[in-house]
Amino acid sequence: MPSITIRNVPSEVHRAIRVRAAMHGCSTEAEIRSILEQAAKPEGRLKLGSLLTSIAREAGGLTDSEAEGFNQLRDKTPAEPMGFE
The missing domain is CATH 1.10.1220 (Arc Repressor Mutant)
Known part of the structure; x- marks a missing residue:
């Protein structure tokens, strides 16, 4: 750490x-x-993915089941740090 x-x-x-x-x-x-x-990491912060999902829902282009499908597909593994070698 x-x-x-x-x-x-x-x-x-x-x-x-x-x-x-x-x-x-x-x-x-x-x-x-x-x-x-x-x-x-304040409580109640809005994450970018959640914001985009809410925008799509308001625009009528995304159903709840489609949104859940996107959440399941999301890669949750941490990114590897860049190397400068």
């Missing part, structure tokens, strides 16, 4: 995160991971 180093965090911010972690009963590191995950 990748690691991130964050330098020059103000003392007040570090203290606030430590307090927040203690209130949630976890380590400072776990609290920071939680904050980053919530910021990067």
Whole structure:
């Protein structure tokens, strides 16, 4: 799993995160991971595929069964990172 180093965090911010972690009963590191995950993947975000499906439904060109068929065909494997060699 990748690691991130964050330098020059103000003392007040570090203290606030430590307090927040203690209130949630976890380590400072776990609290920071939680904050980053919530910021990067907010609940209720609309994914591009869902948006396109809803547009097609509104236009009358896609039935619910067709939409479900597309969802089953979708490749859910993660993409391989690019190599620059």
